Amino acid sequence: DAGVTQSPTHLIKTRGQQVTLRCSPKSGHDTVSWYQQALGQGPQFIFQYYEEEERQRGNFPDRFSGHQFPNYSSELNVNALLLGDSALYLCASSSTYQETQYFGPGTRLLVL
Amino acid sequence: GENVEQHPSTLSVQEGDSAVIKCTYSDSASNYFPWYKQELGKRPQLIIDIRSNVGEKKDQRIAVTLNKTAKHFSLHITETQPEDSAVYFCAASKGTSYGKLTFGQGTILTVHP
Numbered sequence: 680d681a682g683v684t685q686s687p688t689h690l691i692k693t694r695g696q697q698v699t700l701r702c703s704p705k706s707g708h709d710t711v712s713w714y715q716q717a718l719g720q721g722p723q724f725i726f727q728y729y730e731e732e733e734r735q736r737g738n739f740p741d742r743f744s745g746h747q748f749p750n751y752s753s754e755l756n757v758n759a760l761l762l763g764d765s766a767l768y769l770c771a772s773s774s775t776y777q778e779t780q781y782f783g784p785g786t787r788l789l790v791l
Numbered sequence: 792g793e794n795v796e797q798h799p800s801t802l803s804v805q806e807g808d809s810a811v812i813k814c815t816y817s818d819s820a821s822n823y824f825p826w827y828k829q830e831l832g833k834r835p836q837l838i839i840d841i842r843s844n845v846g847e848k849k850d851q852r853i854a855v856t857l858n859k860t861a862k863h864f865s866l867h868i869t870e871t872q873p874e875d876s877a878v879y880f881c882a883a884s885k886g887t888s889y890g891k892l893t894f895g896q897g898t899i900l901t902v903h904p
Contacts, residue, residue: 683834712891712892714892719897720896720897721795721797721880721894721895721897722880722894723894724892727890769834769835771892773890777890778823778840778842778890779825779837780825780837780890780892781837782827782835782836785834
């Protein structure tokens with residue numbers, strides 16, 4: 680039974696570019712949440728997708744957008760990258776109305 | 792919105808000692824409190840969680856206690872081992888938020904052999 684997977688593992692971009700990160704949830708899970716973890720900090724909630732809709736959003740600008748596909752996998756898109764967007768981006772999956780979230784290994788993004 | 796404060800930021804213990812990490816939360820509507828362990832360069836892993844209808848939960852050497860009145864919860868690790876060394880995060884969420892987790896700042900636990 681595969682756990683949560685994410686791709687790519689590492690990414691280097693320059694300011695102003697756009698990036699797309701991908702996540703496949705744990706088998707049997709239909710809800711995907713995205714978090715940003717800056718170095719030395721706890722993860723911060725970006726948004727959550729359920730039934731291909733954004734169900735809830737944290738305090739992140741519109742440059743951060745997402746998508747969920749019919750197979751429950753998800754993408755996180757960040758436009759107009761800033762140096763401050765450098766972080767570990769974590770995806771977590773859960774099943775409907777269950778609080779327990781399981782995290783993927785993350786994508787480490789470096790913006791130069 | 793919800794705010795979670797976690798203390799201490801670093802904790803150093805000798806192997807075999809106990810370790811306690813404390814968190815406070817601001818939103819009295821929060822009702823789910825998980826703890827995650829994150830080793831260097833790895834994903835956060837759920838180690839134990841508690842819901843607001845329970846005051847204490849144990850799993851082998853790990854226990855979590857919850858005081859709803861004071862709005863704080865704690866992680867207790869007994870008989871610590873070097874492999875317990877990691878960063879520990881507490882988090883809180885409300886049932887109506889469908890799983891949005893608000894995390895504390897983390898505690899770096901070092902267990903010396």
